Amino acid sequence: QVQLVESGGGLVQAGGSLRLSCAASQSTFTFNMYTVGWFRQAPGKEREFVAAHNWRYSTRYAESVKGRFTLSRDNAKVYLQMNSLKSEDTAVYYCAANLGSAIVSDSRSSYDYWGQGTQVTVSS
Numbered sequence: 001q002v003q004l005v006e007s008g009g010g011l012v013q014a015g016g017s018l019r020l021s022c023a024a025s026q027s028t029f030t031f032n033m034y035t036v037g038w039f040r041q042a043p044g045k046e047r048e049f050v051a052a053h054n055w056r057y058s059t060r061y062a063e064s065v066k067g068r069f070t071l072s073r074d075n076a077k078v079y080l081q082m083n084s085l086k087s088e089d090t091a092v093y094y095c096a097a098n099l100g101s102a103i104v105s106d107s108r109s110s111y112d113y114w115g116q117g118t119q120v121t122v123s124s
Contacts, residue, residue: 001113002024002026002029002097002099002112002113003024003025003026003113003115004022004023004024004025004095004096004097004113004114004115005022005023005024005025005115005116006020006021006022006093006094006095006115006116006117006118007020007021007023007118008020008021008118009092009093009118009119009120010119010120010121011121011123012085012120012121012122012123013122013123014085014086014087014122014123014124015084015085016085016122017081017082017083017084017085018082018085018120019079019080019081019082020038020079020080020082020093020095020118020120021077021078021079021080022036022038022077022078022079022080022095022097022115023076023077023078024076029076030075030076031055031073031075031076031077031078031097032055032075033055033099033100034054034055034097034098034099034100035052035053035054035055035097035098035101035102035103035104035105035110035111036052036053036054036071036073036078036095036096036097036098037049037050037051037052037095037096037097037098037104037105037106037110037111038050038051038052038071038080038093038094038095038096039093039094039096039108040089040091040092040093040094040120041091041092041094041117042088042090042091042092045091047094047108048062049062049106049107049108050062050065050069050080050093051065051069051071051080052071052104052105052106053071053073053078053104054101054102054103054104055102056102058102058104059071059104060104060106062106064088065082065089068082068083068084068085069081069082069083070083078095080093082120085120085122086122087122087123087124088122089120089122090120090121090122091119091120092117092118092119092120093117093118093119093120094114094115094116094117095114095115096108096111096113096114096115097111097112097113098110098111098112098113099112
């Protein structure tokens with residue numbers, strides 16, 4: 001069982017930046033062969049896709065974050081660099097992972113493992 005842990009959330013002014021990290025609680029875990037996605041959920045809204053990539057670095061972004069958010073990874077962590085933040089980016093951000101499928105999906109149902117989320121608040 002993979003347990004994911006997000007970090008890096010916080011309060012930032014509009015136009016600012018944050019970098020979120022996703023790691024597994026197991027110290028020996030690597031993201032090799034995992035497709036990893038980020039989703040977010042604002043109050044009163046459905047959880048929505050933000051970005052995802054696989055171990056071959058095929059990447060997919062939601063239209064709303066293209067050009068502002070960037071995914072990267074090393075063996076132990078996956079990062080979501082968020083620049084030019086807007087108030088509408090305020091949400092709880094979740095990391096999700098799927099082992100073995102190279103399909104970079106924007107569907108929640110494609111991911112088997114989820115973190116508990118980290119709050120991102122952008123003040124205008």
